[in-house]
Amino acid sequence: MSGGGRVPVYELMGVREVAGGLLLVPPGVAGRAADGLRLRLAARELGPGRWEAVARDPSDVLVARRRPADGGPPVLVKCPRTGEAVRSLVRERDAVAVLAAQLRPPGLRGLLPRTLDSRLGGRPPVLVQEVLPGVPGDVLLSRRPELAAALTASAFGVLDELRGAAGGSSRDARLVDGWLGHRLAVLSDRVRWCRGAEGTAGLLALRAFLRRELTGHPVEVAWTHGDFTPGNLLLRSPDPAGRSAGQPAGRPFVTGLVDWADALADGPAVVDRASFALALGRLLEGRSWGEQVVRALRTGGLHRPETGELPLSGVLLAWLWHVSANLEKSRRSARNRHWLRAVLVPVLRELAAPPARPGPATRPD
Structure with a gap:
């Protein structure tokens, strides 16, 4: 999905390896109008880019791995479906920020998912994090x-x-x-x-x-x-x-x-x-x-x-x-x-x- 195209569906193992333990969205779910609209609105908010994989976790969050159009490294885009999911992402974002500020050896901060962009009060709410290896x-x-x-x-x-x-x-x-x-x-x-x-x-x-x-x-x-x-x-x-x-x-x-x-x-x-x-x-x-x-x-x-x-x-x-x-x-x-x-x-x-x-x-x- 490059700004508005079709969202690719990857096999389960590949998505779990690139999206940090998230579960694959079945094709029928990924194609639903609501999820497609969320991704289109998120793409419009974030600018040009290419969706590489779509996943969902058990917390009503739609997650996509996206590569910016400028050729930069891929990012994880998290789109919460419910109010509970929004609050969960707010807690995650804030906890990581506080812990990272307290960690004295900078090397340990690399284990935490760094927030690149937070628009959890927007429509649609979106959280962008770096993709961690492993x-x-x-x-x-x-x-x-x-x-x-x-x-x-x-x-x-x-x-x-x-x-x-x-x-x-x-x-x-x-x-x-x-x-x-x-x-x-x-x-x-x-x-x-x-x-x-x-x-x-x-x-x-x-x-x-x-x-x-x-x-x-x-x-x-x-x-x-x-x-x-x-x-x-x-x-x-x-x-x-x-x-x-x-x-x-x-x-x-x-x-x-x-x-x-x-x-x-x-x-x-x-x-x-x-x-x-x-x-x-x-x-x-x-x-x-x-x-x-x-x-x-x-x-x-x-x-x-x-x-x-x-x-x-x-x-x-x-x-x-x-x-x-x-x-x-x-x-x-x-x-x-x-x-x-x-x-x-x-x-x-x-x-x-x-x-x-x-x-x-x-x-x-």
């Missing part, structure tokens, strides 16, 4: 699952670098109600089942357990990504010699970290590691987040060989971040019965049911 971690693992441990080590190393460069971390339990209140309210507001007897009991048990655990023990507080999963991590795999850009032999190295809409400057640090562990279970073993969290509730924690032991409170926080973010970014999640039955409902049912083991539903607040 392959999404979930794509890399689908090809080379044996890299899971090395990929995790690289990912956690970047987490530690970012936190250290942004001023380190602290321990503060006073933030707990702020972490929980809004996210629990999103579940109750968006999902009717959560307002019934069983759902309400599960939410109350979840809140009671997390408040008790997080206020009764030291909590590491730091910059958190909020959706730290392999799909939001861009990497280059090791070269045939087993070494890449000075990295340890056989280890992929991180070239970018995208989707910062759920980031917090003072979030619970364990969320990112637990999110990564749950996402690995989904990618490598096909087990849903709900199935893994229910198992963690019954065993008292989550253990993966790549990530080690993770406490139950961290697993439940990561699950709460995941489900509330999905519900807040797109109302389609609340209508997705398969997702609700696989991810949300089993966890709250487990929390609401009186267990035979000592657990969150049996202890007073």
Whole structure:
């Protein structure tokens, strides 16, 4: 689409590699009048250029890779479809700007998606970002699952670098109600089942357990990504010699970290590691987040060989971040019965049911 032509549709793997982990728009969807109009209006706003690929993420955002007419490097153009999607992109843009300003080693800023143009208050709203290099971690693992441990080590190393460069971390339990209140309210507001007897009991048990655990023990507080999963991590795999850009032999190295809409400057640090562990279970073993969290509730924690032991409170926080973010970014999640039955409902049912083991539903607040 050069100002007004047809939008090309690329095969899934190619789009995910060039658009940072986004999902392909099926041809029938890409051709719909509304999306075509958004892209035409965006092209008129941004000036001459050529659309190279079109993708969409789960947050009601239409994304295109576009090459300017002057021959400059390609850019990502994000066109939100809904008010929720606009707010999500505003949060992402602002979080990246604040974090980049705090990072002392300039090299780490290159991992963040730099904003080139922001017109999120316009008609249509548009956000333009640079294209970061690398392959999404979930794509890399689908090809080379044996890299899971090395990929995790690289990912956690970047987490530690970012936190250290942004001023380190602290321990503060006073933030707990702020972490929980809004996210629990999103579940109750968006999902009717959560307002019934069983759902309400599960939410109350979840809140009671997390408040008790997080206020009764030291909590590491730091910059958190909020959706730290392999799909939001861009990497280059090791070269045939087993070494890449000075990295340890056989280890992929991180070239970018995208989707910062759920980031917090003072979030619970364990969320990112637990999110990564749950996402690995989904990618490598096909087990849903709900199935893994229910198992963690019954065993008292989550253990993966790549990530080690993770406490139950961290697993439940990561699950709460995941489900509330999905519900807040797109109302389609609340209508997705398969997702609700696989991810949300089993966890709250487990929390609401009186267990035979000592657990969150049996202890007073």
